[in-house]
Amino acid sequence: MDKVRIGILGLGNMGTGHARYLIEGRVEGAVLAAVSDVRSERLELAAQEWGTELKLYSTAEELFYSGEVDGVLICTPHYDHPQQAAAALKAGLHVLIEKPAGVYTKQVREMNEAAARSNKVFGIMYNQRTNPLYAKLRDLITSGELGEVRRTNWIITNWYRSQSYYDSGGWRATWAGEGGGVLLNQDPHQLDLWQWTTGMMPKRVRAFCSFGKHRNIEVENDVTAYVEYENGATGVFVTSTFESPGTNRFEISGERGKIVIENDKMTFWRLRVSETEFNATFKGGFGQPECWKFEIPVSDGGNHMGITQDWVNAILHGTPLLAPGEEGIRGLELSNAMLLSTWTDGWVDLPINEDLFYEKLQEKILSSDKHKDANSYETLDVKGTH
Amino acid sequence: MDKVRIGILGLGNMGTGHARYLIEGRVEGAVLAAVSDVRSERLELAAQEWGTELKLYSTAEELFYSGEVDGVLICTPHYDHPQQAAAALKAGLHVLIEKPAGVYTKQVREMNEAAARSNKVFGIMYNQRTNPLYAKLRDLITSGELGEVRRTNWIITNWYRSQSYYDSGGWRATWAGEGGGVLLNQDPHQLDLWQWTTGMMPKRVRAFCSFGKHRNIEVENDVTAYVEYENGATGVFVTSTFESPGTNRFEISGERGKIVIENDKMTFWRLRVSETEFNATFKGGFGQPECWKFEIPVSDGGNHMGITQDWVNAILHGTPLLAPGEEGIRGLELSNAMLLSTWTDGWVDLPINEDLFYEKLQEKILSSDKHKDANSYETLDVKGTH
Numbered sequence: 001m002d003k004v005r006i007g008i009l010g011l012g013n014m015g016t017g018h019a020r021y022l023i024e025g026r027v028e029g030a031v032l033a034a035v036s037d038v039r040s041e042r043l044e045l046a047a048q049e050w051g052t053e054l055k056l057y058s059t060a061e062e063l064f065y066s067g068e069v070d071g072v073l074i075c076t077p078h079y080d081h082p083q084q085a086a087a088a089l090k091a092g093l094h095v096l097i098e099k100p101a102g103v104y105t106k107q108v109r110e111m112n113e114a115a116a117r118s119n120k121v122f123g124i125m126y127n128q129r130t131n132p133l134y135a136k137l138r139d140l141i142t143s144g145e146l147g148e149v150r151r152t153n154w155i156i157t158n159w160y161r162s163q164s165y166y167d168s169g170g171w172r173a174t175w176a177g178e179g180g181g182v183l184l185n186q187d188p189h190q191l192d193l194w195q196w197t198t199g200m201m202p203k204r205v206r207a208f209c210s211f212g213k214h215r216n217i218e219v220e221n222d223v224t225a226y227v228e229y230e231n232g233a234t235g236v237f238v239t240s241t242f243e244s245p246g247t248n249r250f251e252i253s254g255e256r257g258k259i260v261i262e263n264d265k266m267t268f269w270r271l272r273v274s275e276t277e278f279n280a281t282f283k284g285g286f287g288q289p290e291c292w293k294f295e296i297p298v299s300d301g302g303n304h305m306g307i308t309q310d311w312v313n314a315i316l317h318g319t320p321l322l323a324p325g326e327e328g329i330r331g332l333e334l335s336n337a338m339l340l341s342t343w344t345d346g347w348v349d350l351p352i353n354e355d356l357f358y359e360k361l362q363e364k365i366l367s368s369d370k371h372k373d374a375n376s377y378e379t380l381d382v383k384g385t386h
Numbered sequence: 387m388d389k390v391r392i393g394i395l396g397l398g399n400m401g402t403g404h405a406r407y408l409i410e411g412r413v414e415g416a417v418l419a420a421v422s423d424v425r426s427e428r429l430e431l432a433a434q435e436w437g438t439e440l441k442l443y444s445t446a447e448e449l450f451y452s453g454e455v456d457g458v459l460i461c462t463p464h465y466d467h468p469q470q471a472a473a474a475l476k477a478g479l480h481v482l483i484e485k486p487a488g489v490y491t492k493q494v495r496e497m498n499e500a501a502a503r504s505n506k507v508f509g510i511m512y513n514q515r516t517n518p519l520y521a522k523l524r525d526l527i528t529s530g531e532l533g534e535v536r537r538t539n540w541i542i543t544n545w546y547r548s549q550s551y552y553d554s555g556g557w558r559a560t561w562a563g564e565g566g567g568v569l570l571n572q573d574p575h576q577l578d579l580w581q582w583t584t585g586m587m588p589k590r591v592r593a594f595c596s597f598g599k600h601r602n603i604e605v606e607n608d609v610t611a612y613v614e615y616e617n618g619a620t621g622v623f624v625t626s627t628f629e630s631p632g633t634n635r636f637e638i639s640g641e642r643g644k645i646v647i648e649n650d651k652m653t654f655w656r657l658r659v660s661e662t663e664f665n666a667t668f669k670g671g672f673g674q675p676e677c678w679k680f681e682i683p684v685s686d687g688g689n690h691m692g693i694t695q696d697w698v699n700a701i702l703h704g705t706p707l708l709a710p711g712e713e714g715i716r717g718l719e720l721s722n723a724m725l726l727s728t729w730t731d732g733w734v735d736l737p738i739n740e741d742l743f744y745e746k747l748q749e750k751i752l753s754s755d756k757h758k759d760a761n762s763y764e765t766l767d768v769k770g771t772h
Contacts, residue, residue, distance in 0.1 A: 150629065151543070151626070151629065153541060155539060155637070157639065160674040162664070162671075162673065163665050164665075164668050164670060164671055164673075165671050165672060168671050206592070208612055208614075208620065210620075214536075214661075215665075222620070224620055226612060232596075234596075234610055236622060238537075238539065240537070242661065242665070243536065243537065243639045243644070244643070244661050244664075244674045244677065245643070245655045245674070245677050246639075247637060251541070251633065253632075253633075257630070258632075260633075271630060275600075275628065275629075279548050279549050279550075279600070279628075280549075282548050282550050283550050284548075285548075285550055285554050286548075287548065287550075288546040288548070288631070289630050
């Protein structure tokens with residue numbers, strides 16, 4: 001194979017964005033061959049903008065079995081990702097899914113099982129893993145520069161969304177249409193990075209979600225979660241959509257000091273000797289380890305295209321993926337655990353009880369007065385967002 | 387009365403510090419007349435350093451009824467504050483107590499009742515209320531500049547304490563000797579400022595304390611607490627004694643923006659119109675309120691002496707106290723609630739169940755293997771600490 005022929009499912013904001021850079025030939029070894037969307041007006045727009053050579057399909061199945069594509073980029077609504085990914089893999093296609101991996105882990109686990117059986121390249125659009133800030137953080141932690149992690153703290157409240165945003169599509173912020181709120185729509189990158197940069201998943205979660213706070217919506221838009229890790233470390237994750245200006249500050253404290261990422265800058269306060277060693281030998285009462293403050297140089301860059309290129313490289317050259325699709329379940333499990341802890345008003349151990357989460361989610365969908373509109377998918381201009 | 391004749395109970399670090407500035411005549415309208423300590427060596431040191439005119443007593447009762455003092459500054463171990471304050475008030479003396487107000491709120495409530503009956507001036511050494519940063523924050527919040535508070539978040543992990551510190555006195559970090567750990571010894575100022583600057587006490591608390599983490603002690607030295615306020619706002623308080631370098635960052639998000647105090651600097655991101663108004667009128671989908679960033683000018687200053695002067699002024703001139711003793715119960719109640727939530731592994735509503743807390747504390751004291759040393763009170767050099 002010289003060129004990977006790519007099909008895009010779903011021409012919403014994300015699908016359209018991916019189509020553009022592929023059409024422009026900016027991903028080496030890839031060509032946009034086909035698109036599918038259930039909305040005929042989106043296909044007409046695609047034909048107008050990108051010409052007549054592009055194959056257009058009104059269903060995913062037609063695209064899968066068209067023989068025109070080697071791989072698909074799945075950019076449909078959240079609920080559809082796992083089922084469509086599994087179907088595409090079954091059809092013998094490579095798959096790259098948009099985040100989140102799905103709405104509930106039970107569904108995503110089935111997708112992962114299909115991927116394991118398929119022998120195809122299965123990726124997820126965790127483009128923030130290409131962000132040099134977070135790549136560097138992962139490097140500093142996994143290489144041992146920070147020592148053992150003792151605390152993580154992410155305040156990510158700069159996902160401001162007005163009522164006008166929520167009102168822009170009947171599916172938005174509904175249990176039936178989207179399956180969740182800030183955790184599922186805005187936070188998937190942070191939830192992934194939280195575990196990917198540290199290399200640690202919590203062993204249990206206690207979280208506190210508010211639903212429709214300061215907004216007329218039914219899903220969660222304000223969350224505080226406390227987590228405990230296997231090694232005794234603790235963590236906090238705070239997120240919301242009604243704070244302006246919000247905060248995006250990720251602090252990780254370890255045996256060898258502290259790293260803070262804020263305002264696109266990384267600062268590392270590094271101890272000359274580890275805290276454990278200092279504590280074991282110091283006899284002076286008050287006093288603490290010698291500490292050096294560094295600004296860690298981080299290059300610019302990182303974007304959606306980087307993940308697509310990485311996936312295409314894996315297809316053509318067998319290189320390992322930066323963001324394997326199977327890892328999408330991790331951030332989603334954190335998100336599901338936070339909702340489940342709120343719904344059950346108690347601790348949630350990981351791995352979560354997938355059946356219980358699914359059951360609770362169905363209850364929310366059934367008791368919703370908004371599921372009638374939830375199949376109305378409109379596309380809003382998202383310049384300046386993710 | 388021209389001059390308030392002050393007696394100091396307890397010549398540990400704090401008592402000695404207060405004695406020094408009083409001896410130097412730095413508090414107008416006050417004179418140090420007497421000191422008491424159960425440890426004869428501390429009295430001998432006092433006589434050597436401050437001369438023979440100073441009256442020395444080996445018990446608090448002797449000092450109270452000596453006729454030599456008009457008011458007392460109580461700087462004894464935490465457990466003794468409430469009982470000694472009540473006794474001094476009963477003896478007709480004005481009282482200024484060191485923080486914390488006591489170890490459990492039941493005891494402190496009894497002290498407050500004694501104060502209410504006494505008609506004497508009763509203060510607490512919340513010297514951080516004189517810190518212009520926090521005074522300004524309280525001003526900005528209570529005057530409405532920030533609008534309604536929606537979230538509070540205090541990370542106060544810069545209370546580094548080595549094992550050597552904990553080993554410096556048998557009473558330290560024991561249930562019997564001190565009655566608690568970081569919440570009671572290091573955090574009382576922050577717990578007070580958290581409620582004083584915002585003017586809000588939580589209605590319920592869910593907290594997660596670790597005991598003796600990375601240290602050989604029995605009390606809590608690592609805490610994450612989540613709180614909910616009456617108006618729907620939420621808050622987080624994170625504290626520990628083993629992180630180096632720690633963080634001291636207090637963020638308050640409100641309807642009119644956000645204030646952060648960090649590195650002795652206050653930054654105010656202020657919205658041109660309130661978020662509520664923006665949200666009600668904006669129709670553009672994505673977008674958020676216009677925001678202006680200010681560095682709020684804050685003067686230097688604020689110290690222990692300021693509280694002593696304020697208390698002396700109240701005695702001499704009837705001026706209102708900046709830190710009334712009765713308010714000491716608030717920060718203590720937060721501290722007690724955090725421990726109780728951990729011990730019961732559940733929510734704690736405020737006001738807390740005082741009897742239950744007292745009962746649980748007694749269980750900890752009885753099951754401790756360290757209460758034998760808990761009456762050994764030594765004085766460690768605390769230069770550079772509070």
